[in-house]
Amino acid sequence: MTSEFVIETTGLSKRFGAIAAVDRVDLAIPAGVVSGFVGPNGAGKTTTMRMLLGLIRPSAGGGTVLGEALSAPERYLPRLGAMIEGPAFYAPLTGRANLATLAQLGRIPNPRVDEVLAVVNLTDRADDPVSEYSHGMRQRLGIAAALLPDPALLVLDEPTNGLDPAGIAGMRSVLRSVAGRGATVFVSSHLLAEVEQICHHVVIIEAGRLGFQGSIDALVAAQSPELLARAERAEDLPRLAARLGEMNRPARVDGEWLYVAAPENFAAELNRLAAEIGITLVHLSSRRASLEEAFFARTGAGRSLAGPEAT
Amino acid sequence: MTAVEMILAAVRSEWTKLRRPTLLWGTYGALAVIAALLTVLIFAQAGHNFGRGLNLMTAVLASPAGLLYAFGESAGLLGVVALCVAAAQLANEYSSGTLRNLLVRQPRRTVVLAGKYLGILIFLAGAVLVACVFGIVAAFVMAHVRGIPTAAWTSSVGLHDLGQGLGDVALSMLGYGTIGFVLGIIMRSPVSSIVVGLAFLLPFETILSVVVNGSARWLPGSLLDAVARGGTTNASFFAALVTAGAYLVGWAGLGVYLFVHRDVTS
Numbered sequence: 262m263t264s265e266f267v268i269e270t271t272g273l274s275k276r277f278g279a280i281a282a283v284d285r286v287d288l289a290i291p292a293g294v295v296s297g298f299v300g301p302n303g304a305g306k307t308t309t310m311r312m313l314l315g316l317i318r319p320s321a322g323g324g325t326v327l328g329e330a331l332s333a334p335e336r337y338l339p340r341l342g343a344m345i346e347g348p349a350f351y352a353p354l355t356g357r358a359n360l361a362t363l364a365q366l367g368r369i370p371n372p373r374v375d376e377v378l379a380v381v382n383l384t385d386r387a388d389d390p391v392s393e394y395s396h397g398m399r400q401r402l403g404i405a406a407a408l409l410p411d412p413a414l415l416v417l418d419e420p421t422n423g424l425d426p427a428g429i430a431g432m433r434s435v436l437r438s439v440a441g442r443g444a445t446v447f448v449s450s451h452l453l454a455e456v457e458q459i460c461h462h463v464v465i466i467e468a469g470r471l472g473f474q475g476s477i478d479a480l481v482a483a484q485s486p487e488l489l490a491r492a493e494r495a496e497d498l499p500r501l502a503a504r505l506g507e508m509n510r511p512a513r514v515d516g517e518w519l520y521v522a523a524p525e526n527f528a529a530e531l532n533r534l535a536a537e538i539g540i541t542l543v544h545l546s547s548r549r550a551s552l553e554e555a556f557f558a559r560t561g562a563g564r565s566l567a568g569p570e571a572t
Numbered sequence: 573m574t575a576v577e578m579i580l581a582a583v584r585s586e587w588t589k590l591r592r593p594t595l596l597w598g599t600y601g602a603l604a605v606i607a608a609l610l611t612v613l614i615f616a617q618a619g620h621n622f623g624r625g626l627n628l629m630t631a632v633l634a635s636p637a638g639l640l641y642a643f644g645e646s647a648g649l650l651g652v653v654a655l656c657v658a659a660a661q662l663a664n665e666y667s668s669g670t671l672r673n674l675l676v677r678q679p680r681r682t683v684v685l686a687g688k689y690l691g692i693l694i695f696l697a698g699a700v701l702v703a704c705v706f707g708i709v710a711a712f713v714m715a716h717v718r719g720i721p722t723a724a725w726t727s728s729v730g731l732h733d734l735g736q737g738l739g740d741v742a743l744s745m746l747g748y749g750t751i752g753f754v755l756g757i758i759m760r761s762p763v764s765s766i767v768v769g770l771a772f773l774l775p776f777e778t779i780l781s782v783v784v785n786g787s788a789r790w791l792p793g794s795l796l797d798a799v800a801r802g803g804t805t806n807a808s809f810f811a812a813l814v815t816a817g818a819y820l821v822g823w824a825g826l827g828v829y830l831f832v833h834r835d836v837t838s
Contacts, residue, residue: 311672311835311836311837314672314675314676315675315676315679316672316675316676316835316836316837317835317836317837318835334679335679335680338676338677338679341676342676343676345672345676346669346672347669349668349669349670349672349673350668350670350673351589351668351670352668353592353594353595354588354589354592358588358592361585361588362585362586362588362589362674363585363673363674363677365581365582365584365585365588366581366582366585366674366677366678366684366687367581367677367678368573368577368578368581369677406673409677410677
């Protein structure tokens with residue numbers, strides 16, 4: 262592989278009739294990162310992933326995955342693991358038999374089935390029918406299936422959907438372990454806090470178009486920094502906010518807290534200003550924007566990632 | 573890895589699913605019961621005139637071909653089961669979303685399709701064999717009960733007829749299986765594909781063959797029935813085999829085209 266990117270697309274597009282589900286997306290996912298793929302429901306995340314997996318053909322554009330042309334998925338899929346749109350299994354078969362069907366098809370040695378079952382903590386239930394599995398167990402079995410080929414690239418669509426906190430923590434641990442041995446993980450999620458915890462890199466897609474791609478640090482750093490202040494008496498804060506507004510420093514009060522759009526070096530001036538108008542600050546700190554705030558600032562979307570339709 | 577090795581791997585993968593007890597023994601058991609039951613009924617009514625044309629002579633059953641006579645009569649019902657099993661197996665991959673897992677592990681779609689097709693054909697061939705065995709056992713039991721001579725059955729001509737009859741029914745079953753298999757690809761829903769298949773083969777063909785004179789010579793269900801019986805008054809075995817084969821090749825070609833070229837969105 263000559264490129265530094267494991268996934269690289271140019272003008273990748275998919276139309277369903279008059280609707281452009283994915284519109285000229287140029288992805289560049291660096292090797293060895295955990296990259297989060299975020300966007301509202303219906304933004305085109307799953308459609309993009311399906312194109313990367315050769316399940317649907319692009320209407321236009323192309324690219325490479327693991328250095329091989331997108332049009333020849335048989336060249337790169339043996340080194341790729343995936344779970345798309347939730348886990349899908351044969352309910353009457355056991356977890357082990359389900360993985361065996363995939364291992365046989367991909368000519369993956371059978372002992373690997375036991376290895377991946379152990380990775381996702383399903384060894385004890387491996388011989389039970391999948392129909393008796395909980396949603397979380399099916400999700401873990403889906404991850405086990407994705408890990409079967411010992412992938413260099415793992416593509417996961419909403420892997421934490423429906424998981425309880427322990428399940429989410431377990432999933433996080435698996436993804437870190439996969440990334441720890443040098444594989445690249447491309448994971449879609451609507452849980453921005455989750456993405457922020459496990460990803461170094463993020464791709465934002467909205468209405469089929471690429472909104473941003475790069476490191477989470479770069480995305481967050483591009484947002485205006487904020488100062489947080491708490492006064493001895495909370496009822497004083499609106500007065501301080503009004504005074505800041507007169508100085509072209511936007512500020513808002515949220516409960517006991519005052520948020521001021523200003524860099525860290527404005528803190529001393531804020532403290533002096535508060536003292537001048539007779540307000541005693543008991544807390545003053547700077548705060549980095551969260552991924553969620555950066556996402557909403559960039560996309561201009563509402564606070565919910567839920568959209569009108571799923572793709 | 574050669575194409576043959578990949579296809580064999582796909583067949584093994586398919587068999588892991590097909591051999592599950594509820595499907596394997598459920599299907600084989602149902603076909604065995606159908607074959608045995610029809611044999612019992614045909615032997616029971618032989619020599620009696622119940623009206624409605626059911627006046628089979630016992631001499632026919634005592635002939636070398638008599639052993640599998642009833643089995644040949646059950647081919648239509650066996651075919652319906654074959655169609656349903658094949659359609660459900662394929663369509664279920666779409667409706668349950670498992671097809672996307674398969675195509676990620678084996679992106680060569682023709683390999684996946686060939687493996688599934690061969691796996692289902694082997695499954696159906698086994699089903700024919702099991703049904704045949706139960707039909708034979710039922711025939712011997714009923715011949716004893718009705719006092720029908722069986723010496724001709726075990727003669728060299730009888731054994732030849734047995735092999736030929738078994739082969740004819742197996743060919744017919746594979747035809748029904750192919751129809752169901754492609755319907756599963758087209759409809760992508762087990763219920764829809766089975767309903768469409770049965771609606772065409774049962775009421776539609778029956779009505780058409782009554783309304784349009786001579787249509788039994790070109791209707792697929794009638795042709796497969798003629799293949800199973802080694803030829804009928806409507807179509808000789810060879811004509812039925814060639815015409816049904818031509819239909820199935822075209823039908824299978826459509827299935828391959830759709831499976832390979834259609835986006836997998838489920």
